[in-house]
Amino acid sequence: MSFKKTVLACMIGAAAASALLPASVSAETLRIGYSADPETLDLHEQLSGGMLRLSHLAFDPLVRWTKDFDFEPRLASDWEQVDETTLRMTLREGVTFHTGNAFTAEDVVWTIERLQQSPDYRAIFEPIAEAHAVDAHTLEITTHEPYPLLLNLATYIFPLDREFYTGTTDTGQDKAQIVKAGNSFASRHLSGTGPFVVTERRQGVRVEFERFADYWDEGSEGNVSRIVLTPIAENAARVAALLSGGVDFIDAVPPNDLDRVRQAQGVDLVEISGTRIIGFQLNEERVEAFRDPRVRQAVAYAINQEGIADRLMRGFATPAAQFSPSGYSGHNPELPPRYDLERAGQLMEEAGYADGFGIDMIAPNNRYVNDAQIAQAIANMLARINIDVNLRTMPLAQYWPEYDTRSSDAAMIGWHADTEDSANFFQYLTACIDAETGAGQYNYGGYCNTELDALVARADGETDMEARNAMLRDAEAMLHEDAGFVMLHWQNLAYGAREGVAIEPVVNATDFPYLGDLVIGRD
Amino acid sequence: MIAFLTKRLMHALLVMFVISVIAFAIQDHLGDPIQQMVGQSVPESERAALRHQLGLDAPFHVQYLRFAGNALQGDFGYSYFYREPALEVIARHLPATLELVFGATLLIVLLSVPIGVYSAIRPRSLLSRFFMGVSIVGISIPVFLTAIILIQIFSIGVTVTLFPESSAWGGWLNAALSTRGSMPSFGRGQDLVHVVGHWDTNLASLGGLKHLVLPSIALASIMLPLFIRLIRAEMMEVLQSEYVKFARAKGIAPRRIHFLHALKNTMLPVITVGGVQIGTMVAYTILTETVFQWPGLGLMFLDAIHRADIPLIVAYLMIVGVIFVITNTLVDLIYGLVNPTVKLTGKPA
Numbered sequence: 001m002s003f004k005k006t007v008l009a010c011m012i013g014a015a016a017a018s019a020l021l022p023a024s025v026s027a028e029t030l031r032i033g034y035s036a037d038p039e040t041l042d043l044h045e046q047l048s049g050g051m052l053r054l055s056h057l058a059f060d061p062l063v064r065w066t067k068d069f070d071f072e073p074r075l076a077s078d079w080e081q082v083d084e085t086t087l088r089m090t091l092r093e094g095v096t097f098h099t100g101n102a103f104t105a106e107d108v109v110w111t112i113e114r115l116q117q118s119p120d121y122r123a124i125f126e127p128i129a130e131a132h133a134v135d136a137h138t139l140e141i142t143t144h145e146p147y148p149l150l151l152n153l154a155t156y157i158f159p160l161d162r163e164f165y166t167g168t169t170d171t172g173q174d175k176a177q178i179v180k181a182g183n184s185f186a187s188r189h190l191s192g193t194g195p196f197v198v199t200e201r202r203q204g205v206r207v208e209f210e211r212f213a214d215y216w217d218e219g220s221e222g223n224v225s226r227i228v229l230t231p232i233a234e235n236a237a238r239v240a241a242l243l244s245g246g247v248d249f250i251d252a253v254p255p256n257d258l259d260r261v262r263q264a265q266g267v268d269l270v271e272i273s274g275t276r277i278i279g280f281q282l283n284e285e286r287v288e289a290f291r292d293p294r295v296r297q298a299v300a301y302a303i304n305q306e307g308i309a310d311r312l313m314r315g316f317a318t319p320a321a322q323f324s325p326s327g328y329s330g331h332n333p334e335l336p337p338r339y340d341l342e343r344a345g346q347l348m349e350e351a352g353y354a355d356g357f358g359i360d361m362i363a364p365n366n367r368y369v370n371d372a373q374i375a376q377a378i379a380n381m382l383a384r385i386n387i388d389v390n391l392r393t394m395p396l397a398q399y400w401p402e403y404d405t406r407s408s409d410a411a412m413i414g415w416h417a418d419t420e421d422s423a424n425f426f427q428y429l430t431a432c433i434d435a436e437t438g439a440g441q442y443n444y445g446g447y448c449n450t451e452l453d454a455l456v457a458r459a460d461g462e463t464d465m466e467a468r469n470a471m472l473r474d475a476e477a478m479l480h481e482d483a484g485f486v487m488l489h490w491q492n493l494a495y496g497a498r499e500g501v502a503i504e505p506v507v508n509a510t511d512f513p514y515l516g517d518l519v520i521g522r523d
Numbered sequence: 524m525i526a527f528l529t530k531r532l533m534h535a536l537l538v539m540f541v542i543s544v545i546a547f548a549i550q551d552h553l554g555d556p557i558q559q560m561v562g563q564s565v566p567e568s569e570r571a572a573l574r575h576q577l578g579l580d581a582p583f584h585v586q587y588l589r590f591a592g593n594a595l596q597g598d599f600g601y602s603y604f605y606r607e608p609a610l611e612v613i614a615r616h617l618p619a620t621l622e623l624v625f626g627a628t629l630l631i632v633l634l635s636v637p638i639g640v641y642s643a644i645r646p647r648s649l650l651s652r653f654f655m656g657v658s659i660v661g662i663s664i665p666v667f668l669t670a671i672i673l674i675q676i677f678s679i680g681v682t683v684t685l686f687p688e689s690s691a692w693g694g695w696l697n698a699a700l701s702t703r704g705s706m707p708s709f710g711r712g713q714d715l716v717h718v719v720g721h722w723d724t725n726l727a728s729l730g731g732l733k734h735l736v737l738p739s740i741a742l743a744s745i746m747l748p749l750f751i752r753l754i755r756a757e758m759m760e761v762l763q764s765e766y767v768k769f770a771r772a773k774g775i776a777p778r779r780i781h782f783l784h785a786l787k788n789t790m791l792p793v794i795t796v797g798g799v800q801i802g803t804m805v806a807y808t809i810l811t812e813t814v815f816q817w818p819g820l821g822l823m824f825l826d827a828i829h830r831a832d833i834p835l836i837v838a839y840l841m842i843v844g845v846i847f848v849i850t851n852t853l854v855d856l857i858y859g860l861v862n863p864t865v866k867l868t869g870k871p872a
Contacts, residue, residue: 033709039604040606046562047564047565048562119561119565119569119572119573120561120562120565123564123565123569124564180560180561180573181556181560181577181601181603181604181606182601182606183606183607202818203604203605203606204604204605204826206710230816232709232816233826233829234813234814234816236671237674237708237816240675240708240709241816243678243679244674244679244707246678246707246709247709366829395829397554397555397828397830397831398552398553400555401551401555404555416563418564424564435567438566442563
């Protein structure tokens with residue numbers, strides 16, 4: 001074929017394609033502009049927000065969180081605690097994977113065993129000793145010790161199609177193999193039970209999904225038949241894509257654009273308070289003064305959380321005085337933010353630091369919402385109690401290596417509890433550092449309160465939820481009193497959606513929208 | 524000629540070597556790729572194991588020699604994010620960037636020549652002054668701002684209510700100044716036509732072309748004024764030269780003088796600058812591609828930096844180095860052809 005003919009053929013083909021297009025762009029196609037796309041198709045290769053969002057599209061968890069942090073049955077229809085260390089789950093019948101294979105308890109057992117081999121999930125699934133199938137639709141999970149958070153872990157168990165991932169590829173590679181940042185079978189193919197099947201994927205450019213025809217949840221009112229997910233990392237571009245009608249739904253609307261999206265015609269803004277705590281850690285190993293609880297309290301009193309949430313974040317944050325957001329088991333409603341500059345000054349004087357001192361502080365500039373500006377505001381606030389801050393901000397890629405060296409006097413951090421549970425915050429952020437057990441892995445300042453650690457440890461072995469929650473509330477109060485962590489706020493979540501895309505019912509504080517249940521109005 | 528090309532080939536190799544050493548030397552400051560690959564709560568022991576598995580714990584010279592050895596065999600490493608060979612990733616992103624540069628170049632050529640020539644022939648006319656004014660503004664506005672303004676006007680649309688709606692002319696003016704906005708604001712769209720290999724084109728369908736329009740204008744917005752001014756300045760100089768005066772005295776029609784005799788000599792330096800600038804555009808589409816989420820090399824590179832995807836960063840920098848050497852070589856060759864007094868090998872004529 002000559003060149004001209006090729007061009008002509010292309011043009012005819014394109015014309016035909018564009019003529020067909022309007023038919024497929026019906027009301028049920030959802031075009032998403034997320035800030036990130038899934039890194040891989042292998043759920044167990046990486047624990048990240050993008051991956052968990054994919055998990056809720058192409059897979060189903062055993063149970064999932066409701067808006068109020070209760071458990072909603074999904075593939076597990078019922079569960080009971082058989083004894084202190086054993087949980088028995090009844091699995092849903094009549095569920096099939098995308099390949100057509102039937103879903104059984106064996107698939108769940110296989111999935112849990114694979115999770116226990118994943119570098120990202122291994123530590124989280126440490127408490128589980130064994131999972132075994134009693135019969136095709138009954139599963140028993142046993143833990144080493146009494147463990148109160150098994151159901152929290154079950155929100156991470158998205159059963160994989162065992163048969164699909166068993167065997168070897170043409171090149172002799174095990175299909176189930178988990179390869180980090182490599183080319184494995186599982187990173188390019190998937191089969192789950194979820195509402196959507198991946199039909200096309202170009203990493204970093206686009207992922208396309210079709211609704212799974214044999215999806216088990218017939219009670220779901222979701223009517224999205226096709227999803228086109230485009231990652232748009234740039235904030236301004238993502239908002240523009242929504243406002244111009246290029247996409248129907250975006251995540252992470254930046255605070256500066258909230259008003260614009262709120263006021264735009266034909267577009268709705270949905271804001272919900274999130275669960276990620278933003279705060280600072282004071283390095284007690286480098287700065288003698290921070291070992292004095294009075295100085296730490298003075299810092300806590302000097303910081304105006306409400307001011308930051310109101311003005312800097314434009315209401316896009318909930319001021320915090322503890323780790324646990326409302327809804328978490330350990331949330332202690334008696335702990336309000338305590339801004340009192342006078343008291344802060346007094347405490348500094350009592351501690352013998354009326355003249356203050358100078359510190360170095362580091363913060364990322366592209367990780368959390370307005371992170372660099374928040375750090376700047378903190379520096380100004382600390383200056384009022386004569387703590388002179390030399391602030392350095394840097395991009396995320398450089399921030400974490402710098403953070404790991406612990407060579408600054410204060411550092412910013414944001415933390416989301418993977419288990420959606422209060423104890424997790426203490427274990428990672430304030431526990432006495434122990435390289436053996438991995439406790440205090442993100443305890444930048446080397447803060448150590450053995451009494452607090454003991455309380456959290458006791459709570460984590462307590463299966464009576466009421467008693468456990470009381471302990472965690474006490475732990476929050478204890479940390480508040482000791483000012484072991486500089487609390488700022490919980491960062492809100494904001495989504496924008498085209499009018500008629502009923503996004504509100506399917507989003508929740510975990511930031512993984514349940515798009516299988518999304519209803520798009522036919523107008 | 525062969526001596527010249529060999530010399531340029533050596534240049535290319537030297538450039539690649541120097542870039543690779545520099546990129547490797549600074550990789551510790553680009554960030555920790557492991558951090559990007561694991562969840563935040565993953566313990567240090569797992570990270571260390573992964574670091575070892577990827578060979579990132581080896582000393583600098585060991586890592587570099589391993590890389591250089593592989594690179595000599597055409598293997599530039601494996602992108603951590605794309606899970607594919609770095610060269611493959613670059614090859615897949617190249618067509619998008621080339622089409623964008625093509626679109627921008629087309630705009631520049633089609634607009635800069637007539638405007639430049641016109642404003643040289645009639646430097647005092649109102650239209651010339653207008654073009655010069657606009658081009659100053661164009662040069663001074665950064666690309667990303669131009670891009671955002673374009674998106675606001677042509678994709679999102681603006682509603683003007685400046686004039687009183689009640690009066691007839693006010694309503695008309697408001698309507699005339701408002702835009703509906705329907706142009707796509709991001710990406711290459713779905714109407715791509717497959718050509719060959721990694722090349723899917725935007726140029727063969729209406730939907731594809733629509734996606735290309737705004738990014739091309741944004742990318743052209745910096746170079747276009749530059750070329751208008753360059754052509755204008757060159758042309759004005761040529762118009763002062765003896766042979767043009769002589770042609771005028773001979774009574775040749777002005778149109779023939781301007782477009783046949785003067786323009787030819789005007790274009791000589793423009794070709795040189797243009798060639799180099801097109802090379803620059805390929806390498807520096809980063810801003811335009813970021814704002815328009817255009818899946819080309821620039822966006823890929825910026826993402827790679829955010830993700831500390833070091834193999835991809837190193838490979839990209841080396842490829843860009845080569846692109847520069849190649850475009851410079853081509854420009855020199857063309858210049859040699861156009862202007863026979865230039866000797867490429869540097870020997871006396």
